[in-house]
Amino acid sequence: MTTTGVRQEFLQTSSATQQALADAAAGVSLRSVTKKYGSFTAVENLTLDIPAGNYCCLLGPSGCGKTTALRTIAGHEEVTSGDILIGDRRVNDIPAAKRNTSMMFQSYALFPHKSIWENVEFGLKMRKLPEQERRTRVGEMLEMVGLSHVAERKPNMLSGGQQQRIALARALATRPQVLMLDEPLSALDENLRVKMRTELRRIQKQFGMTFIQVTHHVEEAFSLSDMVVVMTHGRIDQVATPSELFNTPASQFVAKFMGDNNIFTGKVVNSVADTSLDLIQLGVEGIGTLFCRGYAAPVGSIAACSIRPDLMQIEPYLPTVPIQSSLTANQITARIVAVEMTGFVTRVSLMAEATGQEILYKARTTDWDANALTEGQLVVLSWSKDNCVFLAA
Numbered sequence: 001m002t003t004t005g006v007r008q009e010f011l012q013t014s015s016a017t018q019q020a021l022a023d024a025a026a027g028v029s030l031r032s033v034t035k036k037y038g039s040f041t042a043v044e045n046l047t048l049d050i051p052a053g054n055y056c057c058l059l060g061p062s063g064c065g066k067t068t069a070l071r072t073i074a075g076h077e078e079v080t081s082g083d084i085l086i087g088d089r090r091v092n093d094i095p096a097a098k099r100n101t102s103m104m105f106q107s108y109a110l111f112p113h114k115s116i117w118e119n120v121e122f123g124l125k126m127r128k129l130p131e132q133e134r135r136t137r138v139g140e141m142l143e144m145v146g147l148s149h150v151a152e153r154k155p156n157m158l159s160g161g162q163q164q165r166i167a168l169a170r171a172l173a174t175r176p177q178v179l180m181l182d183e184p185l186s187a188l189d190e191n192l193r194v195k196m197r198t199e200l201r202r203i204q205k206q207f208g209m210t211f212i213q214v215t216h217h218v219e220e221a222f223s224l225s226d227m228v229v230v231m232t233h234g235r236i237d238q239v240a241t242p243s244e245l246f247n248t249p250a251s252q253f254v255a256k257f258m259g260d261n262n263i264f265t266g267k268v269v270n271s272v273a274d275t276s277l278d279l280i281q282l283g284v285e286g287i288g289t290l291f292c293r294g295y296a297a298p299v300g301s302i303a304a305c306s307i308r309p310d311l312m313q314i315e316p317y318l319p320t321v322p323i324q325s326s327l328t329a330n331q332i333t334a335r336i337v338a339v340e341m342t343g344f345v346t347r348v349s350l351m352a353e354a355t356g357q358e359i360l361y362k363a364r365t366t367d368w369d370a371n372a373l374t375e376g377q378l379v380v381l382s383w384s385k386d387n388c389v390f391l392a393a
């Protein structure tokens with residue numbers, strides 16, 4: 001057979017495998033799932049639908065229950081109450097090994113004394129697949145992660161990134177309905193982590209598989225996910241696409257956890273129904289009225305609003321120009337405390353003149369360099385009501 005012939009045969013087999021992996025992919029549903037350890041509730045009343053073929057990240061601070069949620073889906077923990085469905089099968093009483101899921105860990109968990117080929121083949125042998133089928137699958141999985149040439153080596157002869165790819169090949173060889181990934185990239189250095197996450201996303205999309213990943217990195221969740229589940233204190237705070245989370249966080253916790261949002265707390269002064277989102281006025285002590293968009297909350301209730309640091313405008317403060325000149329423009333005076341050039345982006349720390357609240361402004365470094373603003377200078381920050389997100393208490 002010519003090389004081209006071999007390649008064509010592989011591609012045909014490969015597309016059959018592609019189909020098999022896509023066909024295997026199943027959705028996951030949690031129905032009021034609670035997990036307690038003694039009297040401590042690690043996850044509480046989780047209800048969630050992850051459609052087949054989605055990349056879902058469970059995101060939240062340490063201890064919020066992400067791993068526990070993942071382990072209950074995998075069957076490594078029994079739920080205290082509630083139901084877990086994989087596809088349309090209730091799996092509460094099905095042991096982990098029979099749930100048809102795979103798990104990939106941060107530590108790779110490769111067998112050190114087995115060759116790479118044997119590592120990938122392991123799960124298939126356990127399932128007693130015929131030798132020919134095993135050979136085809138292992139060959140294809142190694143090809144998929146670009147590591148066919150290391151098949152005979154032992155894991156310790158591979159780099160961290162290569163070992164991670166082998167762990168992925170091994171996890172997918174069994175054609176799981178769902179692949180679960182527990183902080184799979186945290187042992188890698190920054191460059192490799194970015195490369196690997198691109199690769200994970202490419203493979204998941206190409207084969208249309210269901211991936212559920214635990215992470216506490218916002219950027220990682222954004223770059224990988226179709227849907228992000230933000231958790232805090234064992235509960236789900238928001239389920240959204242990365243873009244929705246970035247643009248319209250639903251709670252003060254999410255707005256803070258996303259990183260650099262500026263949050264102002266105050267009292268609802270007025271809210272006016274508008275075409276899609278209501279226009280809400282928030283009275284902020286020492287600052288005045290801020291205008292934002294959201295769903296009406298009772299007048300007098302404590303609430304907050306959030307503005308992204310890249311959606312503010314900055315100008316030198318001129319005492320002759322009155323502040324708060326327009327009824328729907330948000331403006332405050334602040335003093336520049338520090339300027340930090342981080343590459344493409346310059347981060348500017350400020351302090352609100354009236355209240356001392358810390359504020360962050362971000363600009364493209366080229367834009368920042370073009371203005372003449374310096375540390376210690378008094379400036380006016382302004383932002384549109386349409387970019388300012390109302391956050392109920």
Ligand SMILES: Nc1ncnc2c1ncn2[C@@H]1O[C@H](COP(=O)(O)OP(=O)(O)OP(=O)(O)O)[C@@H](O)[C@H]1O
Pocket residue numbers: 037040041042060061062063064065066067068069214216
């Ligand atoms: N086996 C256990 N026994 C008792 N408590 C546990 C057990 N496993 C987890 N917990 C507790 O449940 C809570 C949730 O833990 P979990 O590991 O799910 O959090 P996490 O969000 O994944 O955190 P991290 O990012 O640090 O891994 C924590 O307070 C943890 O201490």
